[in-house]
Amino acid sequence: MNRNLQLLWNGFLPENPIFRLALSLCPAVAVTTSVKNGLLLGIAVVFVQVFSSCTVAIFRSFIHPRIRIPAYVLIIATWVSVIDMILPVVSPEAYKQVALFVKLIVVFAIIISRLELFASKEPFVPSFYDGLGMGIGFTFGLVITGAIRELFGAGKLYGFDVLGFEPLLIMILPTGGFFVIGFIMATFNYLEFKITGKIPKSGGAH
Amino acid sequence: MRIHRFWMAAAAAFVLLLFVLGPALASTPGTGSFKKDKEIEISFGIPVDESWATNPANYSVYEKPDPDIKMAVVSVSLDPRKVTATLRFKDTLNKAAEYIVEAKDIVSEGKVIGSRSFMVKKSEVQILFSLLIGAALISNYVFTKYLGLCIFFGVSQKKETAIGMGMTFTVVMVLSAIMCWALNAFVLVPYHLGFLKVIVFIGIVAIFVQAVDTMLRKVNPYLFKRLGVYLVLITTNCIILAVPLDNALKDHGSLESLIFALGAGVGFAIALFLMACVRERLEVCRVPRMYQGLPIAFIVTGLFALAFLGFSGLAIF
Numbered sequence: 001m002n003r004n005l006q007l008l009w010n011g012f013l014p015e016n017p018i019f020r021l022a023l024s025l026c027p028a029v030a031v032t033t034s035v036k037n038g039l040l041l042g043i044a045v046v047f048v049q050v051f052s053s054c055t056v057a058i059f060r061s062f063i064h065p066r067i068r069i070p071a072y073v074l075i076i077a078t079w080v081s082v083i084d085m086i087l088p089v090v091s092p093e094a095y096k097q098v099a100l101f102v103k104l105i106v107v108f109a110i111i112i113s114r115l116e117l118f119a120s121k122e123p124f125v126p127s128f129y130d131g132l133g134m135g136i137g138f139t140f141g142l143v144i145t146g147a148i149r150e151l152f153g154a155g156k157l158y159g160f161d162v163l164g165f166e167p168l169l170i171m172i173l174p175t176g177g178f179f180v181i182g183f184i185m186a187t188f189n190y191l192e193f194k195i196t197g198k199i200p201k202s203g204g205a206h
Numbered sequence: 207m208r209i210h211r212f213w214m215a216a217a218a219a220f221v222l223l224l225f226v227l228g229p230a231l232a233s234t235p236g237t238g239s240f241k242k243d244k245e246i247e248i249s250f251g252i253p254v255d256e257s258w259a260t261n262p263a264n265y266s267v268y269e270k271p272d273p274d275i276k277m278a279v280v281s282v283s284l285d286p287r288k289v290t291a292t293l294r295f296k297d298t299l300n301k302a303a304e305y306i307v308e309a310k311d312i313v314s315e316g317k318v319i320g321s322r323s324f325m326v327k328k329s330e331v332q333i334l335f336s337l338l339i340g341a342a343l344i345s346n347y348v349f350t351k352y353l354g355l356c357i358f359f360g361v362s363q364k365k366e367t368a369i370g371m372g373m374t375f376t377v378v379m380v381l382s383a384i385m386c387w388a389l390n391a392f393v394l395v396p397y398h399l400g401f402l403k404v405i406v407f408i409g410i411v412a413i414f415v416q417a418v419d420t421m422l423r424k425v426n427p428y429l430f431k432r433l434g435v436y437l438v439l440i441t442t443n444c445i446i447l448a449v450p451l452d453n454a455l456k457d458h459g460s461l462e463s464l465i466f467a468l469g470a471g472v473g474f475a476i477a478l479f480l481m482a483c484v485r486e487r488l489e490v491c492r493v494p495r496m497y498q499g500l501p502i503a504f505i506v507t508g509l510f511a512l513a514f515l516g517f518s519g520l521a522i523f
């Protein structure tokens with residue numbers, strides 16, 4: 001397989017930011033009350049991740065190692081400010097639901113950890129694919145959690161009424177988010193156990 | 207002798223203060239207080255006639271910002287001493303707002319003695335206290351707003367580190383929230399630089415985390431070692447950025463920002479400590495193999511969140 005494609009796939013499943021690396025869990029629980037919110041935040045994260053990965057990959061030789069963290073934070077904050085100005089224009093209704101979290105993308109651990117672990121060492125093109133893969137994996141995690149919670153909590157999928165009743169209200173309460181993520185993580189552990197025969201160690205959760 | 211002189215100076219200053227403040231105090235309108243959701247109590251200071259006082263038409267009540275929207279008074283009751291009246295309203299009052307009660311042509315012992323207005327609002331202490339409780343328990347950032355989970359799951363393995371982290375976090379939180387408030391109020395808002403909020407706030411937080419990191423390295427190297435990478439990761443904690451943003455969004459003043467940040471920090475420390483207590487016990491439990499580690503921690507957090515829903519109706523004032 002082509003290396004770039006492999007980087008894409010890597011972010012999608014083997015190193016899925018939410019379920020495998022257990023990074024950036026706050027938005028995974030908070031905005032996933034519906035598929036739409038998850039998708040919108042996911043797109044914002046893809047944008048920020050790709051652009052800051054590329055920026056860091058281009059300027060990596062100019063950034064002194066000792067001040068790299070503040071420099072990364074500032075780069076991320078700049079791109080977050082950009083997307084924070086674009087989104088309300090594109091879809092004002094949906095933006096209201098995730099407004100706080102779009103600003104909080106600055107502190108999502110997944111982005112800074114990709115900059116630190118990948119983009120600061122690799123050239124432009126692989127960094128781009130790595131950022132894209134991680135962003136898509138993150139979006140996938142948000143959407144799947146959102147789908148489960150929306151289906152069981154509100155009986156809907158992407159705003160359309162599927163079941164016609166509300167089976168488990170608890171799923172759209174804060175509690176439901178924690179439960180669903182816990183179950184999905186356990187499912188991933190189970191699948192990996194079936195395929196490789198060993199239980200993986202849980203991610204660091206930071 | 208010197209002590210004597212000090213006290214004399216203090217007394218003189220006090221008398222002077224009374225002279226300055228006295229007229230100001232005397233001319234302020236009367237005050238009232240909220241009783242229940244739909245009731246306001248005002249005190250006239252003198253006995254008034256019952257037939258006048260119990261007529262709802264004699265009062266006009268409105269929220270301070272819009273005097274044109276009158277609140278409908280349903281009934282008025284007077285206490286036996288005929289000094290304090292309780293106004294009952296049709297709609298539930300907004301206790302965060304400030305109301306003005308105007309009493310027209312007050313009648314006392316058969317004589318009309320003129321109109322008077324009363325200001326009704328929660329006292330500053332009440333507002334601050336409910337902010338503190340609100341941030342710490344009712345809308346706990348971890349259990350009801352799902353923020354700060356990264357550090358929450360990372361440092362909650364041992365009680366000892368959980369307490370250390372809770373305290374360090376609260377200190378950083380309060381300091382950076384105050385600094386963010388000052389910059390927002392004196393620089394960003396006057397110069398219409400609101401779009402720079404995120405960049406400026408995260409910069410301030412990073413500075414304070416670096417400072418605490420440097421200090422803790424010298425003051426308590428043991429705790430420093432235990433906290434490890436998570437100390438630096440305070441910078442990438444959602445709560446620490448969400449609180450200044452919330453403060454800016456809700457137009458909190460300096461003291462309110464401080465109390466809100468304190469509440470959020472204490473709430474986080476409580477959550478961390480509770481979780482550490484449970485996880486220490488989970489270590490010796492037989493957890494299904496698929497659920498070991500993070501998955502079970504998530505489910506326990508879900509149960510905590512369920513318990514914290516119980517605080518949602520809490521209202522002290």
